[in-house]
Amino acid sequence: MILSGGSGTRLWPLSTTNAPKQFLELLGEPLFESTLGRVGELGLGTTVTVVTGRDHLPAVERSLASKAIETATILVEPSGRNTAPAVVAAALISDPDDILVLLPADHVISDSPAFGEAVTKAVALAGDGALVTFGVEPSRSETGYGYIEKGQPVGSGFRVDRFKEKPNEDEAARLAADGQHLWNSGMFVFGAGQILSEARRQVPEILAGVEASLPAERAGTITLDETFSDVPATSIDHAVMENAENSVVVPLDAGWSDVGSWHSVWELSDRDGSGNSLNGDVVAVDVADSYVRSGSKTVAMAGVAGLVVVVTPDVVLIVPKEKSQMVRDLAAGWAASRRAD
């Protein structure tokens, strides 16, 4: 099951609501297609379910065709309601005995075999009734992720003692260093029956709302009713996993990234001897450790290091890559200035 609903602004101005990052050729092949490829490569089953928004249906169909996937089910949301309603909808159209593997469409995993091993462990645990999440060993203090506190070992994973929301900088430093916490990757494995029974127990209003919005057909392209937009928007981790009796985390060391910032894009890009990833027409003199992407204009830069420069038809973004998170403020400021016009 591939979640392709995001419209994040963290890679603004390149990613926008109309062109979310899973469809961009940011690192070569669009991430949505890489995710489809991974599913095929790992033999994760015969049925691919994609959850996406109405506007992105054509892009999803193009990607499925490019990977020669003919049997996919597509759940079309009238509006994005975060992951819990999407997961519940996917579970409702599945057989209760199915094991669901949930993958966001816009993540990078560089080591597919290692990922495959982790998924195999997770599927086994899910077969025993666990709700499994993948936790990534922190490699730096990071405020952009939620954290998972490891408890007692369970099979090849650990019981989840606690899910923690995105921390502030001080707490992130502590969590990244104490050896007890993993990054929440936002990828999950569980039985369809299990997740629905937890949803029934914990968030019956979500379950009822999604059931009401599901049409009769259960295959092909399934368009959820407009009432889906009234279902509370919340994440599956927060709505269900957090308070489930049997949440388990499987450690993942597979070159995972959620490509959640321009800093990540720089890290994942091929770089020249000066540490630069220069894309498009760029004249650079004495430039190091920078990420540049331009369209029609030439970017001419000199005497700078560690800078992100992204030029789109409307916007020139300039931000140090270590401060990539400020892109959100700029995107918001830009949107506000558009409204004021």
Add this chain to the structure above:
Amino acid sequence: MILSGGSGTRLWPLSTTNAPKQFLELLGEPLFESTLGRVGELGLGTTVTVVTGRDHLPAVERSLASKAIETATILVEPSGRNTAPAVVAAALISDPDDILVLLPADHVISDSPAFGEAVTKAVALAGDGALVTFGVEPSRSETGYGYIEKGQPVGSGFRVDRFKEKPNEDEAARLAADGQHLWNSGMFVFGAGQILSEARRQVPEILAGVEASLPAERAGTITLDETFSDVPATSIDHAVMENAENSVVVPLDAGWSDVGSWHSVWELSDRDGSGNSLNGDVVAVDVADSYVRSGSKTVAMAGVAGLVVVVTPDVVLIVPKEKSQMVRDLAAGWAASRRAD
């Protein structure tokens, strides 16, 4: 006499051969018009002579009209040959007793009364036969200017002991600090007869070449013959002033700038409380001491200081303002990449 022949690349990508900086609205009114205004304000005589290139004749005529100057003489060069041939041409169409005041069209002088006083002193010295240059007390180590070594006092100036070409960084630091050197402002005052007799003595080939290219008419718009392009291209300081017996420098403290870099433009611009000069559509978060100029695109920047960003229809320039001199390398690199296309 206003020299408007430059086509420098130091303010690239905004200034180009087609749009040299004296015609840009960089600091409000175009610098060429400010220079015309200064001439009028100081009562520097009834005759304005402008030397310019063919391509810029329309811009010169527009500027003269905007200042209601109807009696100007315009010398039109078929190609730029630096200042010596231009000055010789202007002297040849003048009365030998005329005192010529030479002003580049693209300089800024913020204190007109102080400048007026210096010009008055220079005119008096020139009346006694001196070739006068204006020297500016160095306020920083600067490799972008020539330097003038002061000798014995002469009237309200100093005999010129030596003209020095643009120095390297070490020498610039020494020259700026020793109290014996002034920046060569590139502005001069001398009698037409004096400069011609020095030219006849020192660079007769230039005098002969310019004479041959001058048409019969000596007023209005005078177009120099194509043979002017064969006259050696050299500066008046180097060709004549340097080896003249009677070169004198008058110190100038009048807020002079040749606006020779984006750093200078930033210095001369109005700035906000964070030290920024933001021109055009700019969204800035945590930005300080920066100069930004944009046309149609929004420049969105965060977490940077001391940066120059200039966006034109073709180019996005990004350079720290302290490294503005690197713009020349970028302009050259850009031109080379265009040729390669």
